[in-house]
Amino acid sequence: MAAVDEASRPFAGLSDVSISEDIPVEGEISVPVSSSQRDEEFSTLDEPVKETILRDLRAVGNKFIHVLYPKRSSALLRDWDLWGPLLLCVTLALLLQGGAADSDDQGGPQFAEVFVIVWFGSIIITLNSKLLGGTLSFFQSLCVLGYCIMPLTAAMVVCRLVLLSTSGTVSFAVRLTVVTASFGWSTFASTAFLADSQPPNRKALVVYPVFLFYFVIGWIILTFSPSN
Numbered sequence: 596m597a598a599v600d601e602a603s604r605p606f607a608g609l610s611d612v613s614i615s616e617d618i619p620v621e622g623e624i625s626v627p628v629s630s631s632q633r634d635e636e637f638s639t640l641d642e643p644v645k646e647t648i649l650r651d652l653r654a655v656g657n658k659f660i661h662v663l664y665p666k667r668s669s670a671l672l673r674d675w676d677l678w679g680p681l682l683l684c685v686t687l688a689l690l691l692q693g694g695a696a697d698s699d700d701q702g703g704p705q706f707a708e709v710f711v712i713v714w715f716g717s718i719i720i721t722l723n724s725k726l727l728g729g730t731l732s733f734f735q736s737l738c739v740l741g742y743c744i745m746p747l748t749a750a751m752v753v754c755r756l757v758l759l760s761t762s763g764t765v766s767f768a769v770r771l772t773v774v775t776a777s778f779g780w781s782t783f784a785s786t787a788f789l790a791d792s793q794p795p796n797r798k799a800l801v802v803y804p805v806f807l808f809y810f811v812i813g814w815i816i817l818t819f820s821p822s823n
Contacts, residue, residue, distance in 0.1 A: 665784035717736075744809075
């Protein structure tokens, strides 16, 4: 009978629990989002194509400015891209077409050969940097090496103009001066960005392949002669 009486009583498990009026027991689930969080959640898929292209062009232009005025900055490394290096490589390959060596089948630089020299050389330097303990990512290093070809590409434009106007010793002296200055600028700009990413006792081992890389490109530009 005692068990029956216990079962017939109402359950009073929470009858003695009192809830203070100061404690909210209901409300909104949604959390207010700040303006900075909204900006972080913005996706480029929501913007017009024109705005995306203009934004990328501005970013490429800013990286060109960083190469013209090299300094130890992370701006070129933070937002890396390969659009600028691709544009410079295509421009350089097109300017190197139509040489005398091409017409005589003497092994002049063809379009694909320039691509192989630029990209394969950049990859080798990047792998060397990583094996020596560099902290830059693979594509960051490719970005720096590719953008720093810009002075040599500008030198190729100047050399083509000089070859159209004159030839001989004066022409060679002008081209040698321009290519030498561009080669030094490319090497200096690339090492300015890559220096801080290497161990102090191994910087020379990283700079030497960079020196050879830009030297080969500069030599191709200097020895170029247009076909008659």
